[in-house]
Amino acid sequence: MSIIALQDVHKIYPLGQTEVRAVNGVSFEIERGDFISIAGPSGSGKSTILNMIGCIDTPTEGTVLIEGQATGGLTDREITGLRHRFIGFIFQSFNLVPVLNVFENVEFPLLLGKETATKSERREYVDFLIEEVGLSDWRDHRPNELSGGQRQRVAIARALVTKPQVVLADEPTANLDSKTGNAIIELMKRVNRDLDTTFIFSTHDPSIVDIADHVIRLQDGLVIENRRKSPAHEGQ
Amino acid sequence: MPILFRIALRNLIEHRGKTLIIGILVALGVVVLIVGNSLMDTAREGIARAFIDNYTGDIMISGTAEGPISLFGVQSVGGIDPTPVLPAYADIVEIVEQTESIDRWTTQITGFGFMRPEDERIDGISNSVLTVLFGSESESYHELFDNVRIIEGRYLEPGEQGLMISTDRAEELEEEAIEALADEDIEVDSYPITVGEEIRIIGLTSDGLPSIRVVPIVAIYETIGISEGVGFELVSYIDPQTLRAILRLNLGRSAEIELDDSQTELLDRSGDDDLFNVDDLFGDDALAESDDSSEAESFDFEGFGEIDDEPEESIATEDAEAAALAEGVDPRLASQTWHYVLASVENPRRITATIEELNTAFDEAGIDAQAGNWEVAAGPFATTADVIRTVFNVAIIVIGIVAVIIMMNTLVISVMERTSEIGTMRALGAQRRFVWKMFMYETLAITTVFGLLGVATALGIIGILHWIGIPATNTFLTVLFAGPELKPVASAVSILGGLIIVSVIGLIAHIYPVSVALRIQPIRAIQTD
Numbered sequence: 001m002s003i004i005a006l007q008d009v010h011k012i013y014p015l016g017q018t019e020v021r022a023v024n025g026v027s028f029e030i031e032r033g034d035f036i037s038i039a040g041p042s043g044s045g046k047s048t049i050l051n052m053i054g055c056i057d058t059p060t061e062g063t064v065l066i067e068g069q070a071t072g073g074l075t076d077r078e079i080t081g082l083r084h085r086f087i088g089f090i091f092q093s094f095n096l097v098p099v100l101n102v103f104e105n106v107e108f109p110l111l112l113g114k115e116t117a118t119k120s121e122r123r124e125y126v127d128f129l130i131e132e133v134g135l136s137d138w139r140d141h142r143p144n145e146l147s148g149g150q151r152q153r154v155a156i157a158r159a160l161v162t163k164p165q166v167v168l169a170d171e172p173t174a175n176l177d178s179k180t181g182n183a184i185i186e187l188m189k190r191v192n193r194d195l196d197t198t199f200i201f202s203t204h205d206p207s208i209v210d211i212a213d214h215v216i217r218l219q220d221g222l223v224i225e226n227r228r229k230s231p232a233h234e235g236q
Numbered sequence: 237m238p239i240l241f242r243i244a245l246r247n248l249i250e251h252r253g254k255t256l257i258i259g260i261l262v263a264l265g266v267v268v269l270i271v272g273n274s275l276m277d278t279a280r281e282g283i284a285r286a287f288i289d290n291y292t293g294d295i296m297i298s299g300t301a302e303g304p305i306s307l308f309g310v311q312s313v314g315g316i317d318p319t320p321v322l323p324a325y326a327d328i329v330e331i332v333e334q335t336e337s338i339d340r341w342t343t344q345i346t347g348f349g350f351m352r353p354e355d356e357r358i359d360g361i362s363n364s365v366l367t368v369l370f371g372s373e374s375e376s377y378h379e380l381f382d383n384v385r386i387i388e389g390r391y392l393e394p395g396e397q398g399l400m401i402s403t404d405r406a407e408e409l410e411e412e413a414i415e416a417l418a419d420e421d422i423e424v425d426s427y428p429i430t431v432g433e434e435i436r437i438i439g440l441t442s443d444g445l446p447s448i449r450v451v452p453i454v455a456i457y458e459t460i461g462i463s464e465g466v467g468f469e470l471v472s473y474i475d476p477q478t479l480r481a482i483l484r485l486n487l488g489r490s491a492e493i494e495l496d497d498s499q500t501e502l503l504d505r506s507g508d509d510d511l512f513n514v515d516d517l518f519g520d521d522a523l524a525e526s527d528d529s530s531e532a533e534s535f536d537f538e539g540f541g542e543i544d545d546e547p548e549e550s551i552a553t554e555d556a557e558a559a560a561l562a563e564g565v566d567p568r569l570a571s572q573t574w575h576y577v578l579a580s581v582e583n584p585r586r587i588t589a590t591i592e593e594l595n596t597a598f599d600e601a602g603i604d605a606q607a608g609n610w611e612v613a614a615g616p617f618a619t620t621a622d623v624i625r626t627v628f629n630v631a632i633i634v635i636g637i638v639a640v641i642i643m644m645n646t647l648v649i650s651v652m653e654r655t656s657e658i659g660t661m662r663a664l665g666a667q668r669r670f671v672w673k674m675f676m677y678e679t680l681a682i683t684t685v686f687g688l689l690g691v692a693t694a695l696g697i698i699g700i701l702h703w704i705g706i707p708a709t710n711t712f713l714t715v716l717f718a719g720p721e722l723k724p725v726a727s728a729v730s731i732l733g734g735l736i737i738v739s740v741i742g743l744i745a746h747i748y749p750v751s752v753a754l755r756i757q758p759i760r761a762i763q764t765d
Binding site for chain 1: 247662664665670757
């Protein structure tokens with residue numbers, strides 16, 4: 001069974017007297033452990049689809065299924081709980097809490113839900129993730145003391161801390177130079193491989209698109225390509 | 237430290253400009269409330285103590301009237317209503333004596349009048365001095381109220397006729413006498429008012445008919461425990477027998493007052509000039525031209541209100557009182573005719589209960605009397621502090637509303653600036669309750685820190701004011717401060733009250749900004765920045 005499915009999803013935004021059709025009947029499925037790129041030019045509907053998958057926006061029409069459950073009928077409290085348990089977010093602008101240091105930012109999502117681990121277990125796991133993203137030396141630094149690449153690494157660690165099934169990354173390399181961007185994508189790929197976490201990221205950078213093993217290409221709110229790389233291709 | 241506290245505290249530091257704006261408002265609010273309330277409380281306590289200790293006692297018992305009755309009589313619009321004589325006085329005394337919580341009690345009659353030296357060279361009342369006449373049984377009164385220091389002379393003896401005047405009244409009498417003599421082309425450098433000097437008292441009665449008595453000064457005293465401006469500097473103590481005669485209290489209610497032709501004519505006068513030209517009434521012309529009773533000015537006051545012409549009923553009552561005093565009867569009981577019983581209680585906390593007890597006893601006994609506290613007895617003076625406090629409270633409410641608006645705007649701006657942060661938190665799984673708590677912790681932190689800072693500042697200010705004292709620079713402040721200066725003292729109630737009010741204002745100011753924050757959707761995390 002697919003972990004996420006979109007069925008004939010439409011999203012229309014009102015804009016003054018007119019309306020903008022951001023997504024025009026999109027359907028696709030995502031399997032567990034996928035490393036997916038949603039590609040397309042600006043305005044093609046990439047971010048809108050990611051937002052609907054991440055339950056921070058709702059479709060005007062159609063259905064978003066997460067593990068077979070339609071998200072449309074859920075209350076705000078249930079949706080928030082689902083996001084917390086199931087999804088990790090990596091934002092284009094990093095969106096770290098400015099008053100918290102690296103450790104606290106990574107730990108933050110753990111403190112939003114029910115306590116399932118002891119303080120020492122929590123600290124150990126957060127430190128493990130910080131080490132994984134290569135920021136052990138920056139553990140006690142605030143976001144404004146970090147570079148863009150470092151901030152995005154913190155965001156990745158934060159997205160992974162609740163051990164989500166899916167991590168959504170909306171143009172994670174857009175605010176980074178190409179070298180740093182590639183390193184970030186490589187890091188995401190490694191985590192995808194090591195932890196079997198599904199990664200869905202949007203980008204309009206062709207060089208990054210090719211790293212994904214499942215590419216969904218959009219144009220004018222429609223899927224124009226839904227291509228899964230063969231296992232043989234994966235190694236290249 | 238919980239994450240919410242960490243975020244709240246660090247946000248306050250991070251947005252220190254806005255924190256300072258709100259914090260200063262909070263601290264200022266606390267300072268104004270605590271200092272203001274301390275001033276009000278101290279002034280009120282001062283007024284209460286001044287009245288209770290010096291003039292009203294803890295409880296005043298009076299008869300009843302249409303208007304409220306204070307120690308100065310009935311407060312009425314457009315005239316002097318007669319102060320009711322205590323009905324069933326003996327029964328009231330019995331109830332008072334049986335009330336265990338009452339420690340001491342005395343009696344009093346209050347009247348008003350003008351006085352001037354009894355000097356054949358001086359006439360008219362234009363140079364007379366206004367006085368409030370307190371007729372009381374001297375021993376029990378001055379035992380209850382330690383409010384005078386005799387400069388010259390001695391206290392009145394039971395049954396003795398005489399007057400005790402304050403130095404203030406004595407100086408006034410001297411000044412007015414010199415002026416009156418100057419009007420008669422008699423130049424004198426001084427006119428010492430001394431013990432033994434005979435004073436003519438022209439009493440003001442509720443029926444509008446003047447009543448005149450001449451009594452000697454037996455004492456000149458300084459007021460202690462209360463300052464000028466409160467009105468008590470006008471007080472003169474007179475023997476109750478004379479005051480009863482001046483007020484014609486010894487006449488039975490049904491007794492008819494026989495007026496001769498000239499008196500009837502006086503009552504028939506309708507012209508304003510005639511009615512209010514007091515010099516015409518009391519001047520030499522009026523007193524001398526008694527042979528022409530057809531003229532309004534010819535009304536002869538020699539035979540009106542003087543002791544010799546007192547009605548027989550009144551004279552008989554006074555004789556009975558004198559006889560009782562001669563037999564050694566308690567002077568408070570020698571006469572049944574008093575306006576007030578003033579009492580002190582052993583335990584000040586029992587005042588209200590004792591008043592209730594007395595009023596219940598009066599009701600049960602069918603006595604038309606009432607007991608009240610010092611505020612009732614002090615009348616309009618007691619309300620001065622209340623009026624000021626009301627004005628202060630209204631000002632606080634206005635300032636509070638302005639503070640709420642300023643704080644609310646500042647917080648809304650803060651929320652707007654943190655839209656992305658709040659949206660991110662919501663996207664990461666923060667429930668609305670988490671966001672609400674975060675802002676509440678910020679409110680709590682800012683209120684606590686700056687509230688305590690405000691308390692410390694307020695205590696410092698109060699300490700300094702207490703040390704230096706706030707001088708009463710005018711009569712109004714003298715009344716308000718119940719003395720020449722005010723030394724404010726902070727109370728736990730005013731500190732706690734100030735903190736609570738400011739906290740409530742802070743919470744009210746947070747309602748709208750927090751509601752804005754709670755409406756922020758997770759998608760705003762990516763729509764901003």
